[in-house]
Amino acid sequence: MTTTTILGAGLAGLTTAMMLHRDGHEVTVLERDPAVPTDRPWDDWDRPGVNQFRLPHYLLPRWWAELRAELPDAAAAVRAAGAVVINPLAALPAEIRGPDRDDDDRFATVTARRxxxxxxxxxxxxxxxxxxxRGVRVVGVRTDGRHPVPRVIGVITTAGPVSADLVIDCGGRRSALPAWLAAAGARPVAEERSDAGFVYYARHFRSPHGRLPEIRSMVIQPYESLSVLTLPADxxxxxxxxxxxxxxRALRxxxxxxxxxxxxxxxxxxAAWLGAEPISGVDVMAGLEDRLRRYVVDGLPVATGVVAVGDAWxxxxPSLGRGASFAIIHARVLRDVLREVGAADHDKLVRRFDxxxxxxxxxLYRATNFVDTHRLAEIDGDVAGVPYRPDDLRWLASKALFAAALRDxxxxxxxxxxxxxxNTPDEVFATPGLRDRVLALGMPAPQYPLPGPSRAELLDAVTALPHGAETSGHCGRR
Ligand SMILES: Cc1cc2nc3c(=O)[nH]c(=O)nc-3n(C[C@H](O)[C@H](O)[C@H](O)COP(=O)(O)OP(=O)(O)OC[C@H]3O[C@@H](n4cnc5c(N)ncnc54)[C@H](O)[C@@H]3O)c2cc1C
Structure with missing residues (x-):
C-alpha cells in the first residue's frame, strides 16, 4: 500500500483518487477551494480554483466507457445526478445516420454541466x-534535498506539512509544480506550448419542458472564422x-x-438551441492554448516521488471536449504503473510512468494538438482573408471525412x-472502401460544408447591433 497525496479535487484528482483507492492505496486529496459540493451545485457551489467551472463541458463516449469500466459506482452516481444519456449518432436525423448498425451503442455517452x-x-x-x-492549498513540495534529482517526500500546505510516498499533481492548467520543483533545486521541467489559443464565448440554457432541442448536426460545427458547439447537459x-x-479582435x-x-x-x-431561458450570461474564456510538460528530461527524472496527471501534465x-477523457485515461495509466512497479522504487516509478x-x-495529445494547430491556422486564414491551403494530407483527409460524414x-x-x-484516424481509414468514398465525397466539398454565414456576413451581424442591449457576465450565473 502506498500513501498518496493528490493535489486538486477536479476531474483528474477525483478519478485518480478513486482508482488508487480501489487498488488499496491510502489516498488523501488536498483541494484549495474550501466549499463542499451542495445539492444544487450549479446554483451555489463556489469553485474559484477551476476557471472553467461554469463553462460548458461535454463528455465523450470514450470517457463514459472508461468510467463504466473502471469506476462503475462513479458512473452510477453520475447517472443518478441527472446527467443526460445521449447517443450523438442516434440523435441525428435518419436520413443522415442511415440504418442502425450493431455497434452503434458505442457512441452513447452521458453529459452534464460541470x-x-x-x-x-x-x-x-x-x-x-x-x-x-477542502480549503487546504499546496504551496510547495518537501524534498529529501538530494541533487541533482531530489525526491519529493510530501507537500507544504496552508494547513501545515503533509508526508506522502507519492505526490500526484492534479492541479490543472495552472499547476505550479515546475516552479515548486525549481525552488527545491530540481532541474527545469521540459515544456512545450502553442503560440496562441482559442477564445470561448459560451452560454447555458434551460428548457421549460425539460426537453433538449432537435439535434440536426454534429456537436462541433466548423464554419468560416469560428466553430459552433451545441452541447446537451443535465x-x-x-x-x-x-x-x-x-x-x-473583430469578434470580441x-x-x-x-x-x-x-x-x-x-x-x-x-439556431434552435437559442429557444429557451438563458441561465448564464455569455461566459468568456481566453488563452486556451495547448501545453505539455515532461518530468523526465534527457533521460533523467527531474524529481522522484512526484507525478503529474491530467491538465497538470x-x-x-477544450472545444474538442477531450480533457476529461485525457484525465481518466491518464489516471488508469498511473494505476497500472503502480500495480507493476510500486511506489517504493522511486526512480523506476517516475521513469515507467513517463x-x-x-x-x-x-x-492522443499529439492528435489533438494536430487538429488544434490546423484549425487555428484555418480560422486565422479566414480572418486574414487568405484561404488556408496546407499540403498536409492528414488534415485534408480529416476535412474530407467531416464533409463525407454529412452524406455517407x-x-x-x-x-x-x-x-x-x-479510434484513431489510421484505424478508421483502414475500414475497407472508406478511404475511396471519403475522397470522392469529401474532396470536392466546400471548405465549410454546413450552411452558415460568410465572414463578411458574420462581421455584419457583430457590428449591426447596439452594444449593451443585455449585459454579459464574465462567468456569470442566473
Ligand atoms: C473552457 C473549457 C472548457 C472545457 N470543456 C471540456 C469539455 O467539454 N469536455 C472535457 O472533457 N473537458 C473539457 N475541459 C477540460 C477539463 O475541464 C479538464 O481537462 C478537466 O477538468 C481535468 O482537469 P484537471 O482535474 O486536471 O484540472 P481541474 O479540473 O482544473 O482541477 C484542478 C484542481 O486543482 C485544484 N488546485 C489547483 N492548485 C492547487 C493547489 N495549489 N492546492 C490545492 N488544490 C489546487 C483546483 O482548485 C482544482 O480543483 C474544458 C476546459 C476548459 C478550460
Missing amino acids: PVLEAALAAAATAAGVTIR HGTWSVVLTTSGKD GLREPATWSAVVSRYPAA ACTN EATAQVVEP PGALRGYLSISSFL
Whole structure:
C-alpha cells in the first residue's frame, strides 16, 4: 500500500483518487477551494480554483466507457445526478445516420454541466472512502534535498506539512509544480506550448419542458472564422459555444449577449438551441492554448516521488471536449504503473510512468494538438482573408471525412469514432472502401460544408447591433 497525496479535487484528482483507492492505496486529496459540493451545485457551489467551472463541458463516449469500466459506482452516481444519456449518432436525423448498425451503442455517452458532474464524482469518491480535505492549498513540495534529482517526500500546505510516498499533481492548467520543483533545486521541467489559443464565448440554457432541442448536426460545427458547439447537459439544460481565434479582435463583441444571440441565430444547425431561458450570461474564456510538460528530461527524472496527471501534465484546446477523457485515461495509466512497479522504487516509478504516458496518452495529445494547430491556422486564414491551403494530407483527409460524414453513414461513423476518441484516424481509414468514398465525397466539398454565414456576413451581424442591449457576465450565473 502506498500513501498518496493528490493535489486538486477536479476531474483528474477525483478519478485518480478513486482508482488508487480501489487498488488499496491510502489516498488523501488536498483541494484549495474550501466549499463542499451542495445539492444544487450549479446554483451555489463556489469553485474559484477551476476557471472553467461554469463553462460548458461535454463528455465523450470514450470517457463514459472508461468510467463504466473502471469506476462503475462513479458512473452510477453520475447517472443518478441527472446527467443526460445521449447517443450523438442516434440523435441525428435518419436520413443522415442511415440504418442502425450493431455497434452503434458505442457512441452513447452521458453529459452534464460541470458543477453537476463534479459534485457527483466527489460524492462517489467520498462514499468510496477517499479523504478529501477542502480549503487546504499546496504551496510547495518537501524534498529529501538530494541533487541533482531530489525526491519529493510530501507537500507544504496552508494547513501545515503533509508526508506522502507519492505526490500526484492534479492541479490543472495552472499547476505550479515546475516552479515548486525549481525552488527545491530540481532541474527545469521540459515544456512545450502553442503560440496562441482559442477564445470561448459560451452560454447555458434551460428548457421549460425539460426537453433538449432537435439535434440536426454534429456537436462541433466548423464554419468560416469560428466553430459552433451545441452541447446537451443535465435536467433539460444545454449550452452553445462559439470558439474563435484569440487573434480575432473583430469578434470580441460576441461577449455581448444580444450580439452573441444574433450571431448564433445565423447558423441553421444551432439556431434552435437559442429557444429557451438563458441561465448564464455569455461566459468568456481566453488563452486556451495547448501545453505539455515532461518530468523526465534527457533521460533523467527531474524529481522522484512526484507525478503529474491530467491538465497538470498536458492540456489542449477544450472545444474538442477531450480533457476529461485525457484525465481518466491518464489516471488508469498511473494505476497500472503502480500495480507493476510500486511506489517504493522511486526512480523506476517516475521513469515507467513517463514511458507509459508517452506510449498511451501522448499520442492522443499529439492528435489533438494536430487538429488544434490546423484549425487555428484555418480560422486565422479566414480572418486574414487568405484561404488556408496546407499540403498536409492528414488534415485534408480529416476535412474530407467531416464533409463525407454529412452524406455517407459509414463516413459518419468513422468521423464519430475519431471525435469520440474511440479510434484513431489510421484505424478508421483502414475500414475497407472508406478511404475511396471519403475522397470522392469529401474532396470536392466546400471548405465549410454546413450552411452558415460568410465572414463578411458574420462581421455584419457583430457590428449591426447596439452594444449593451443585455449585459454579459464574465462567468456569470442566473
Ligand atoms: C473552457 C473549457 C472548457 C472545457 N470543456 C471540456 C469539455 O467539454 N469536455 C472535457 O472533457 N473537458 C473539457 N475541459 C477540460 C477539463 O475541464 C479538464 O481537462 C478537466 O477538468 C481535468 O482537469 P484537471 O482535474 O486536471 O484540472 P481541474 O479540473 O482544473 O482541477 C484542478 C484542481 O486543482 C485544484 N488546485 C489547483 N492548485 C492547487 C493547489 N495549489 N492546492 C490545492 N488544490 C489546487 C483546483 O482548485 C482544482 O480543483 C474544458 C476546459 C476548459 C478550460
